Amino acid sequence: MFSILRSIWGVLLHTFAKRETVLYPEELPYLPPRARARIVLTRDPDGQERCVACNLCAAACPVDCISLQAAEDEAGRRYPSFFRINFSRCIACGFCEEACPTYAIQLTPDFELSERKRKDLVYEKEDLLIDGTGKYHGYNFYRQSGLAIRGKGKGEGDQENPPVDIRALHDPR
């Protein structure tokens, strides 16, 4: 009997307690800079697309919301001819970002995705590409890799030695 009255009194005291709810649209909660939400495609420091259309992000995506088609330009650079993310399916897990070998696909803290029509949540490459480099500033895939493209031959990348002439008789070093 006493415990009943005590619990009623205890609940009544909660009248003066602070409320836990964050009133979202008026009151924005703090989001850490690495919070994962809307996906963007970044460019390298030279302003070229970083994505090399390797399809690893589409393979890693657990909900299959990424689809893309690989192509190659006349300079020998691979790029996606289309890149499509269905944000009504995306669960913001970040696996695509982890899988990406070129830092091209990145997740941003912007979570406020809502549309009247479901198909408006399907983002094309033009919607996804941003002008900057995202979280990784200096990285340029074609400067690091040994892949030859126009304007850069084999062995001309950063931290790269010229290719070994296998027909030479002596050790080139």
Added chain:
Amino acid sequence: MIVVVALVVLLGVLAIGAWLIILERRLLALWQDRYGPNRAGPFGLAQIVADMVKIFFKEDWVPPFADKVPFILAPGVIIATVLLSFAVVPFSPLFTVSRLNVGLLFFLGVSSLGVYSVILGGWASNSKYSLLGGIRGIVQMLSYEVFMGLSVVGVVMLAGSFDLSDIVRAQRGLWFFIPQILGFVIFFIGGIAVTHRIPFDLPEAENELVAGFHTEYSGMKFGMFYVGEYVGVVLISAMTVALFFGGWLGPFLPPLVWFLLKTFLFMCVFILVRAALPRPRYDQLLAFGWKLLLPLSLANIVLTAAIYLAAKG
């Protein structure tokens, strides 16, 4: 004149009952450190309008296995009986639908008829959860009606009348909850049980019985059970005020305002009890009623009578 008063009471009570749903959601939220519905209109008051529109446009579905006539009749019964009881509630000296000289008996009798909606709804649904809920509802409501009836006998003795207006007038010197504290507690507990609110909501215990006697109901028929329950809360609060807390009596403010203020306070107590207490087991509920409340209310009658007679000399 009487028609106008009756219309105002009918519409007013239905509106208060509907807004009590919002009050309950906001107060429960307050006591659980949340906000509750606060978007539609000022303080979320328009939420009930949105809910009403929604529930009116829902499909009014009768399950094919149900017994159609009583199934459709049952939700009407609870609304009708609860609203009928308001005919004798003395809101103020001038504002009473009807001054019956057996007002208190009328209230007890008509509100007991509300049990028909529970049994009709539970039986006509033709489903086991509804039937179990209905059976629990009958046993609970009938047994707690007994203590409710017995607990107000002391009030009737002190006031010397069954007329609710006379009972309120008899409290000019001293509100009856002081001499009749036991009667007040038993009446209020019985009131919670008769309106089957938490902690006495065993007829619709959602953990065991889905929704009890109204499991098979949907749309506005469910809405009528729902509103009926809340209007019942308003009724029990109003009766508590009239019987034990001096009705419209009070300084400065007009009588009607005093009555509504006190009723509002008791509606909040109903919600506070709901926020704080868990539901007892069914046998605990019945044992509590018959082994504790019944002897207590009988003792209350005997004591009141003895003291009353001794004081009269």
